[in-house]
Amino acid sequence: xxxxxxxGQSRRRxxxxxxLGARAEPELSELRVVIQSRDPxxxxxxxxxxxxxxxxxxTEPVAILKADEVWGALRxxxxxxxxxxxxxxxxxxxxxxxxxxxxxxxYRGILLDTSRHYLPLKSILINLDAMAFNKFNVLHWHxxxxxxxxxxxxxxxxxxxxxxYSYNHIYxxxxxxxxxxxxxxxxxxxxxxxxxPGHTQSWGKGQKDLLTPCYNGEQPTGSFxxxxxxxxxTYDFMTKFFKxxxxxFPDEYIHLGGDEVxxxxxxxxxxxxxxxxxxxxxxxxxxxxxxxxxxILDIVSSYNKGYVVWQEVFDNKVQLKPxxxxxxxxxxxxxxxxxxxxxxxxxxxxxxxxxxxxISYGQDWKKYYSVEPLNFPGSEKQKKLLIGGxxxxxxxxxxxxxxxxxxxxxxxxxxxxxxxxxxxTNLQDAYRRLTNHRCRML
Amino acid sequence: AENEQPWGTPCTQLLVYVATPGCDGFPSLDSKESYKLxxxxxxxLLSADAVWGALRxxxxxxxxxxxxxxxTYYINKTExxxxxxxxHRGLLLDTSRHYLPLKAILETLDVMAYNKFNVFHWHxxxxxxxxxxxxxFPELSKQGAFNAMTHVYTxxxxxxxxxxxxxxxxxxxxxxxxPGHTLSWGPGAPGLLTPCYFGKDPSGTYGPINPILNSTYEFMTSLFQxxxxxFPDFFLHLGGDEVxxxxxxxxxxxxxxxxxxxxxxxxxxxxxxxxxxxxxxxxxLGKGYIVWQEVFDNSVKLRPxxxxxxxxxxxxxxxxxxxxxxKAGYRALLSAxxxxxxISYGQDWMAAYEVxxxxxxxxxEQKDRVIGGxxxxxxxxxDVTxxxxxxx
Numbered sequence: 155x156x157x158x159x160x161x162g163q164s165r166r167r168x169x170x171x172x173x174l175g176a177r178a179e180p181e182l183s184e185l186r187v188v189i190q191s192r193d194p195x196x197x198x199x200x201x202x203x204x205x206x207x208x209x210x211x212x213t214e215p216v217a218i219l220k221a222d223e224v225w226g227a228l229r230x231x232x233x234x235x236x237x238x239x240x241x242x243x244x245x246x247x248x249x250x251x252x253x254x255x256x257x258x259x260x261y262r263g264i265l266l267d268t269s270r271h272y273l274p275l276k277s278i279l280i281n282l283d284a285m286a287f288n289k290f291n292v293l294h295w296h297x298x299x300x301x302x303x304x305x306x307x308x309x310x311x312x313x314x315x316x317x318x319y320s321y322n323h324i325y326x327x328x329x330x331x332x333x334x335x336x337x338x339x340x341x342x343x344x345x346x347x348x349x350x351p352g353h354t355q356s357w358g359k360g361q362k363d364l365l366t367p368c369y370n371g372e373q374p375t376g377s378f379x380x381x382x383x384x385x386x387x388t389y390d391f392m393t394k395f396f397k398x399x400x401x402x403f404p405d406e407y408i409h410l411g412g413d414e415v416x417x418x419x420x421x422x423x424x425x426x427x428x429x430x431x432x433x434x435x436x437x438x439x440x441x442x443x444x445x446x447x448x449x450i451l452d453i454v455s456s457y458n459k460g461y462v463v464w465q466e467v468f469d470n471k472v473q474l475k476p477x478x479x480x481x482x483x484x485x486x487x488x489x490x491x492x493x494x495x496x497x498x499x500x501x502x503x504x505x506x507x508x509x510x511x512x513i514s515y516g517q518d519w520k521k522y523y524s525v526e527p528l529n530f531p532g533s534e535k536q537k538k539l540l541i542g543g544x545x546x547x548x549x550x551x552x553x554x555x556x557x558x559x560x561x562x563x564x565x566x567x568x569x570x571x572x573x574x575x576x577x578x579t580n581l582q583d584a585y586r587r588l589t590n591h592r593c594r595m596l
Numbered sequence: 597a598e599n600e601q602p603w604g605t606p607c608t609q610l611l612v613y614v615a616t617p618g619c620d621g622f623p624s625l626d627s628k629e630s631y632k633l634x635x636x637x638x639x640x641l642l643s644a645d646a647v648w649g650a651l652r653x654x655x656x657x658x659x660x661x662x663x664x665x666x667x668t669y670y671i672n673k674t675e676x677x678x679x680x681x682x683x684h685r686g687l688l689l690d691t692s693r694h695y696l697p698l699k700a701i702l703e704t705l706d707v708m709a710y711n712k713f714n715v716f717h718w719h720x721x722x723x724x725x726x727x728x729x730x731x732x733f734p735e736l737s738k739q740g741a742f743n744a745m746t747h748v749y750t751x752x753x754x755x756x757x758x759x760x761x762x763x764x765x766x767x768x769x770x771x772x773x774x775p776g777h778t779l780s781w782g783p784g785a786p787g788l789l790t791p792c793y794f795g796k797d798p799s800g801t802y803g804p805i806n807p808i809l810n811s812t813y814e815f816m817t818s819l820f821q822x823x824x825x826x827f828p829d830f831f832l833h834l835g836g837d838e839v840x841x842x843x844x845x846x847x848x849x850x851x852x853x854x855x856x857x858x859x860x861x862x863x864x865x866x867x868x869x870x871x872x873x874x875x876x877x878x879x880x881l882g883k884g885y886i887v888w889q890e891v892f893d894n895s896v897k898l899r900p901x902x903x904x905x906x907x908x909x910x911x912x913x914x915x916x917x918x919x920x921x922x923k924a925g926y927r928a929l930l931s932a933x934x935x936x937x938x939i940s941y942g943q944d945w946m947a948a949y950e951v952x953x954x955x956x957x958x959x960x961e962q963k964d965r966v967i968g969g970x971x972x973x974x975x976x977x978x979d980v981t982x983x984x985x986x987x988x
Contacts, residue, residue, distance in 0.1 A: 515938045516977070551942065556985035596981065 156231050160238040161246060180214035182248060185234060187219045187227050195223045199404045200291060200341050202541070207256035210234060212248055228341040229255070229289055236594060259527070261479075261503050261542030262572040263292030263345075264565060269299030269356065270549030272323035277554040279336050284562050286340040287595050288569035293337055294409060294544055296347045297325070300355035305330070305348075309398050310391075312360035330402060345462065346403050348395075349411025351381035351446050363387060366426060368419040379419020383446035384429040393453050400457035407479065408454055412472075413464035415443050444472040451475065462503070468495055481544070482506050489530035496536035504543035508568050510561060511548040519588065520581055523567040528576070542572055563592040607671070610657060613643040614650050622828050623648050623714060623765050625967065630679030633657060635671055651765040652678065652712055659710075682953070684929060684968030686715030686769070687987075692722035692780065693975030695747040700980045702760050707988055709764040716761050717833060717970055719771045720749070726780040728754075728772075732822045733815075739783035754826060769886065770827045772819070773835025775805035775870050787811060790850065792843040803843020807870035808853040817877050824881040831903065832878060836896075837888035839867050868896040875899065886929065892921055903927045903967065909935075915956040922962040930969035936987060937974040 195204070208221040208230030219234060221227040233255065238248045264285055266273060282293065297305050303317030306326050318324050325333075337344050350357075358365035358378050363385065365378035382388050399408060417439040420426045426442070435441040447467055454461050455475060462479040463472075469491075474480075479501045482491045488506035495502045507525045522545070528537050545568040547561050566588060570578065578584075631644040631653030642657060644650040656678065660671050687708055689696060705716060720728050726740030727748045738744045749757075761768050782789040782802050787809070789802040806812050823832065841863040844850045850866070859865040871891055878885050879899060886903040887896075898904075904921045906914050906928055914932035921928045933951045948971075954963050973987050 512941045513939050515940065556982075559982035559985060 156235045159235045182212070182214055182217055184216045185219060186216055187221075187231070189221055189224055189227055191222045194227075195225065199338055200225050200343050201406055202260055202343075204260075204341075206260075206289075206291070206341070208233075208253075210251065210253040210255070212237065212251045212253075214250075217248075225291075225341045226256075228286070229257075232286060232289060236591070257289065257291075257573045258575060259540075259542035259572045261292055261544075262290050262569065263294045263503070263542070263544035264290050264561070265294040265296055265505070265544050265546035265548075267296045267299065267547065267549030267552070268304055268325070269296065269302050271553035272302065272304055272319055273549075273557065274554050275325075275329050275332065277557055278333055280558065281561070282333075282337050282340055282342060284558070284565075284595060285342055287591075288566050289573050290565075290569055291341055292343045292345055292542075292544070293333075294345050294347060294546075295333070296349065296409075296548075298356060299349060299353045303356040303360065307395065307398060309394055310361060313357060314360065316360035317356040327402070334404065343405045343407075344403060345405050345407050345409050346399065347409035347411055347462075348399060349409075349413065349464075350392075350450065351383060351443070352413065352415040353411060354381050357381070361391065364391060366419050366423050369422040369424065372424075375422075377419075379423075380415050381446065382423075382426070383420075383442055384426055389449055389453070392450055396450075396454050396457060396459075400454070400459050407460045407462055409462040409481075410447075410450060410454065410467075411464060412443075412447055412467035413483070414466070417443075440470040443470055447472045451478075465491060465495070468498070468500065474500065477501065479503060479541070483509075483546075485509075492527075492530040492540060493532050493536070496530075496532055496539040500539065502540050504540065505546050508543060508545045509548065510545050510564055510568075511550065511552060513560065519564045519567040522564060523571060523581065523584055524579070525571060526576070526579075527571070543568070545569075562595060563588060566591060566595075607638060607640050610640040610642055610654075612650050612654070613641070614647050615643075615645045617647050619647050622762055623767050624830060625683055625767075627683075627714075627765070629683075629712075629714065629765070630677075631656075633674070633676040633678070635660070635674045637673070640671075648714075648765040649679075651709070652680075655709060655712060680712070680714075682966070682968035684715055684970075685713050686717045686929070686968065686970035687713050688717040688719055688931070688970050688972040688974075690719045690722065690973065690975030690978070691727055691749070692719065692725050694979035695725065695727055695742055696975075696983065697980055698749070698753050698756065700983055701757055703984065704987070705757070705761050705764055705766060707984075708766055714765055715767045715769055715968075715970065716757075717769050717771060717972075718757070719773070719833075719974075721780060722773060722777045723779040726784065730819065730822060732818050733785060735784035736781060737784070740780040751826070758828065767829045767831075768827060769829050769831050769833050770823060771833035771835055771886075772823060773833075773837065773888075774816075774874065775807060775867070776837065776839040777835060778805050781805070785815060788815060790843050790847055793846040793848060796848075799846075801843075803847075804839050805870065806850075807844075807866055808850055813873055813877065816874060820877055820881055820883075824878075824883050831884045831886055833886040833905070834871075834874060834878065834891075835888060836867075836871055836891040837907070838890070841867075864894045867894055871896045875902075889917060889921070892924070892926065893917075898926065900925060901927070903929055905929045905931060905970075907931045907935075907972070909933065918953070918966060919956040919958050919962070922958060922965040925965070927965045927967050929967060931972050934969060934971045935974065936971050937976065937978060939986065 204225045205222040206225045206229050208219060208226040210230050210233060211218045219227060219230040221230055233253065238246055240246055266281065302319045303313050304324050306314045306324050308327065314324050334344050354365060364381060366380060366382040367374045368377050368379050369375060420439055420442060430442060451461060460477050462481055465480055465482050465484060468480045476499060480495045481503050482488050482495060483505045485506045492502055504527050508522055527540055527543055545565040552560060627648045628645040629648045629652050631642060631649040633653050633656060634641040642650060642653040644653055656676065661669055663669050689704060725742045726736050729737045729748050729750050731751065737748050741748045758768050778789060788805060790804055790806040791798045792801045792803050793799060844863055844866060854866060875885060884901055886905055889904055889906050889908060892904045904926045906917045906921060909932045918928050918930060930953045934948055953966055953969060978986060
């Protein structure tokens with residue numbers, strides 16, 4: 155695909171001749187890619203500790219791209235393809251260069267939401283291409299939520315049968331595998347998010363008794379709230395469900411959500427209140443939330459997966475395993491939250507200033523670009539715990555008709571912030587490069 | 597198997613009756629767009645005074661047709677009498693800040709028809725680029741377009757837009773905005789723009805159109821002779837907004853002129869002087885004109901049939917401006933609350949929907965002078981990659 159990126163968009167395509175139509179000296183005839191590690195990783199999946207560093211030397215007649223692992227080679231190929239440009243006469247040129255490059259942050263993600271609006275496979279794949287252009291390496295797939303459940307589960311087919319918008323708005327196991335493989339070939343990890351116990355209205359359609367029935371006095375109202383944390387059946391379900399998820403998604407991490415749990419329905423349910431008494435939780439429903447989350451974390455751990463959670467799980471003092479990743483998303487005073495999270499010894503990723511679904515008029519890329527993730531009070535050790543961040547495109551007002559122009563090229567500003575050095579901050583220079591990069595992405 | 601017939605007699609024909617067709621003409625501000633649609637068992641009848649009403653009715657009819665789970669097309673029995681509240685329902689596209697390929701403009705015209713818009717306000721040139729290929733002054737686009745080969749509208753392109761629009765009952769009103777917003781005119785028309793001065797010497801930069809030279813008015817006459825011939829609508833939009841006086845003030849010849857004319861320090865008078873001469877030129881060419889509100893606000897002498905385009909939101913409240921414009925006897929167009937280029941998070945369509953154009957103090961004759969409005973999609977951050985989802 156890099157050949158196409160470099161030579162495919164030729165303004166003056168010469169018929170019958172290759173891209174080296176104008177034979178000018180000096181001439182570059184070959185890019186040699188050398189992967190130095192004994193196990194290059196071509197048949198494995200990228201992970202948090204993968205090496206993405208590369209060394210690119212462009213000189214005649216042969217350019218050399220060296221990397222420890224295939225993931226670095228991919229990043230280097232991306233850069234090389236962006237160095238090749240066409241002059242007014244149809245010749246392809248590349249400047250003599252020596253580049254030593256590696257990412258500042260290891261976790262550089264994009265969140266897509268396929269529950270508020272279904273996104274056709276094509277849309278997701280195009281987005282993975284765009285991510286590769288910008289050296290993003292994590293697709294955070296917020297695959298289900300209140301509105302719809304498009305994930306077709308093998309163990310629980312009724313979840314999507316009853317919970318998806320329609321039969322046409324589903325991701326089959328084949329679809330999911332395609333996304334994972336397409337991503338892998340671009341060095342992108344796919345971290346699925348099955349957000350519980352809140353954000354689960356669509357789960358209740360296909361799984362009876364999973365959600366908490368809300369009450370008005372003695373009577374059930376007919377509506378449902380978060381997942382019911384007091385029933386054993388809930389945990390039987392979750393055990394089986396996450397067994398499937400753990401085997402379908404190869405990444406070491408699963409995102410378990412845990413955000414915005416509304417306690418009112420729990421409070422209204424007599425069985426839940428009874429449980430609270432028995433457990434000695436008093437009227438502190440955060441303790442009930444913790445109780446639930448802890449059990450889920452244990453289930454997921456038993457499948458040898460690590461987990462990412464939204465910040466509420468940390469804020470509500472749930473007992474977390476030391477290698478939990480906490481995603482900071484609330485904009486208010488997020489620097490303080492980063493201090494708290496890393497201060498408590500947990501790894502953090504930053505999304506709060508990068509909610510790209512919050513569109514506004516003008517050049518808002520500048521404010522995303524100007525974020526300095528390590529601008530929070532903390533020790534060197536703490537700062538090392540911030541492993542990266544995510545640009546989030548929540549789907550309330552987004553579907554395939556407007557996803558691409560809404561996400562890009564604004565997300566490119568986040569991509570550079572997460573990859574490049576801390577001192578790459580000049581807005582004028584970034585503007586010049588971003589406008590070129592945008593045209594290249596088109 | 598059921599014996600029950602769920603549907604009535606299948607209908608195979610929509611009869612369209614137009615009293616005074618005018619199929620070969622162009623739509624105008626006075627065109628009749630009313631129609632009657634009658635759907636009953638075995639009979640589909642669309643009748644209108646003019647073909648423009650028939651188009652609106654066809655649009656409605658096409659939207660009434662549904663399809664059930666078995667794939668059967670159906671339409672509900674219905675009687676519709678419909679006509680527009682406002683006769684000028686426009687959309688502005690800006691092809692100067694970013695060039696829009698022909699296809700994008702034509703697609704927009706299609707969607708305008710779906711929504712019964714009937715005016716395409718083509719803000720065709722401005723500071724950043726001059727894509728309009730003029731046969732009188734070919735250098736304008738040769739020097740002023742982003743790319744004179746790929747980012748221009750040829751005479752054929754323009755005719756295509758006008759005809760495509762006509763077939764959908766849409767008027768094309770071109771805007772050649774002067775004297776400000778004209779930087780791209782400079783390279784192809786040396787001597788047209790005002791040279792700015794730094795002290796006694798020209799600074800090398802240029803400002804608005806130079807209002808004191810006779811050559812300016814000769815140029816305008818020739819250009820608008822062409823524009824009047826190319827665009828068949830009675831109205832032209834002449835712009836007249838956001839004229840920055842700094843450059844004029846810096847130019848010694850202009851200062852001398854101000855003294856000569858007794859304008860004192862009031863550059864609004866100079867602006868008026870220019871606009872008045874421009875309006876006379878346009879009138880003599882037999883066209884009517886629309887101007888942005890500054891022209892009215894700056895007390896330029898306007899012909900009584902001038903249409904004033906209200907666009908400012910951070911100035912006087914726009915409803916107050918609408919009242920002032922109509923009170924002074926001019927017709928008004930509203931755009932101020934409908935700058936769709938100003939995107940924001942969430943369901944901002946509601947704010948646009950809740951606008952009531954006539955919510956100001958005034959007598960019925962005044963309110964009648966509000967002929968409609970326009971949704972504007974300025975092009976600073978818009979090109980073909982994001983136009984459609986941003987606008988619709």
